[in-house]
Amino acid sequence: MMGSPPDNSQPSDLMPGLMLDDMRLEREARAGFWPNHVLTDYFDAWLNSRPNDTALIAHRTDQGTETRLTYAELDVHVNNIAANLTRMGVQPGDVVSYQLPNRWEFVALLLACIRIGAVSNPLMPIFRRRELEFMVGRVGAKILIVPAIFRNFDHAAMAGKLQPALPALEHVIIVDGQSEQSFAVQLLAAPASQPASNASLTPNQVLKVMYTSGTTGEPKGVMHTSNTLLSTIIALVDRIGVTGKDVMFVPTPFAHSFGFVYGIMLSVHLGIPLVTLDVWKPATAITLMERHGVTFSFGTPPFLSDLAYFPSVRQRKLDNLRLFLASGAPIPRALAREAERNFGLKVEVAFGMTELGIVSATDPARPDLGRDSDGYDLASCETRIVDAERRELPPGSAGSLECRGSSTFVGYHRRPDLYAVDAEGWFDTGDLAKKNAAGCLQIVGRKKDIIIRGGENIPVVEVEKLIHEMPQVREAALIAMPDPRLGERVCAYIATHADAPLSLTEVVEFLEGRGLARQYLPERLELVEDLPKTPSGKIQKYLLREQAARLTV
Structure with a gap:
């Protein structure tokens, strides 16, 4: 279906002035797990084969409305945005920052950036001026797109105050804006002439710079390519059995690694409908899952808890919901049992991080391995437990968790000094973990969270x-x-x-x-x-x- 992979004649050109090292390229060539495609290859395949199928359903809380877009309808927006970004001076390798909730504009922007070879810098809607000044300034974004108002906060006013401090920031675009800065005027309108650039991203160029979530100290800009991200998607889909027949509900923010990769990118990869909402409300989520026949969802345990303990949830028509993938925090066994009892679904568990994507997951086909672990290694990543001298430890012994594989990130933006990946590709995650005899991983804690x-x-x-x-x-x-x-x-x-x-x-x-x-x-x-x-x-x-x-x- 996919045809020939795109030309990748300069595979080491990550971003202007940033190269992928030869050892990594040789290691991945031997592994053979990089698909050598970009996300728009998959999108275009669905566009050509079934243009009128639903690609996206996005619920907007402040208006109480849903936007449903087919592949053909979404493609019109993507092409207009791509052409207008080019008109506004965005060149291949330039960074486009966007601070948007889970709305259709986010998905269209991502695909448009890929079409013209631009790098996406998604930003969490909760970030304020201090975070944005650091992040947008660090990546040197030419354009910043924000909502006018979201959850009673004036993002447009905040973004306007950033420009004097950020000389590289040439344009601020406002979704729902009423002026010439309006998203509708600047990016959605069909351009009079100049077509979009044909310089689409190649599989080994940086697709996104995403800042870590801030559970520790200064955020770091994690860089991933299409190959690193698609490899973890392919491995996860194979592990948990999600197929092209599923309908996915995504409560996790798109601007978080989990929502970006396993929400938007996974749905486009498989060609399945993506259902989402911009503000988490359990009652709305349940209504959306009922209405659209959702079969699969994922998120951190609080999302599942809100659903499992929702009043009268057993009376709702959620028979299609068969699978929930929990990650981001340990899931209490009592919660998993309650969800399985209320929905008749399977709760699977995964472990991952922004730098690596999902590393391990439990297996619906192997219930004998139990749900008390974080699963075993995906095909895209291998793990080991080592002591302080980096000697591998036997099963049952707790130590430092190191990972390597096709999904490993390619660096921290403008902080090469922090890139703790050794010559053999091993990355120290900062986690403490152990494995059982079957190879199942159990996270013991973060090194910084140790209590002695x-x-x-x-x-x-x-x-x-x-x-x-x-x-x-x-x-x-x-x-x-x-x-x-x-x-x-x-x-x-x-x-x-x-x-x-x-x-x-x-x-x-x-x-x-x-x-x-x-x-x-x-x-x-x-x-x-x-x-x-x-x-x-x-x-x-x-x-x-x-x-x-x-x-x-």
Whole structure:
């Protein structure tokens, strides 16, 4: 169906002045897992074979409307945007920044940038002036596209204030804008003449620069190519059994790696309808899944929790929903059981990160391997557990998680000093993990999240999973609390269902009943309404650490 791969006569030209090293090219040639296609190759195939099929259904919350676009209708927008970006001076290798929620304009912009060889820089809608000034300035974007107003915040006014500080930023385009800066006027209108550039991205050129989500310190601009991203999509589709017959619902922000890659790119790769909404509301999500016969969805555990515990959810017509892929945080077993009972679906688990895409996933065809792990390696990536001297450890031993493979990113934008990939392709993820005898991966925690109490390492993730089994608990996180004698003690931050009361004594007695060692028990409980999270649902433990630094037993 795909025909001949596009010409890739300059495979090492990532971006102007940035080259892909020969060792990486040789390693990938031996592996043979890079597809040597770009996303628009797949889009054009569906456009030519079934132009009137639905490509995208996007719900807009502030208007209560849905936009449904066929491949043919979406293609018109893509071509107009591509031509107008060219008219406005965007050249191959230039960066286009866009800070948009999950709306059809985001998808059209991505495809248009690929058509003209531009690099996409998607930005989370939650980012404000400080983040945008750093990120848009660092990538040197010529154009920034933002909504006029989103969730009662004036993005247009914020973007306008950026231009004096960012000399490379030539244009600010406003979705729903009323002036000459309007998205409709500047990008959607059919150009009078000048066609779009024919300089489409090649498979090994940088497709996107995406900044890490901010669960740690300064964000880093992770660079990926079409080959690195498509390789992980192909491997994941093969593992979890998603096919061209599925209908996908995407609650995760498109501007997050998970939503960008396994939402937009996966749907285009398979040619399946993508259903989404711009503001997360469980009631709206359930209505959309009912209306459009959604079969597959994914996201962090909070998304699944909101659906599984939604009132009267068993009375809703969600019989088509067969699979939910959970990633981004450990999924409580009680939540998985509740979702499977309410929907009759399978909950699979995956582990990944912006730099690598999804690394491992459980297998619907191998239930014997269990759901208590993060699955085993995808074909696009291999993992190993090593000690402090980088010697590989045997099954059952916890150590540093290193990964390598076709999905490994190609660098941090303008920060080559941070690119911790060795000559053999191994990348230190910063995670602590172990494997069982079957090769299934289990994340123990982040190195920075380690709690060391009197010289004893606390198994943070294991304790958090046990706490999640308490019926009162909605979400929980273990954080190190400084102690003058032991160095650190364990503080549990917990949010309960419907603000149910919970005491430290109850938590301790529950954990002791599960056979947990006494030195692993929390010694302080902080009840909170919600844990701080990134827009994609990851708990921001660094914020909790800042709070815990002021606590005592």
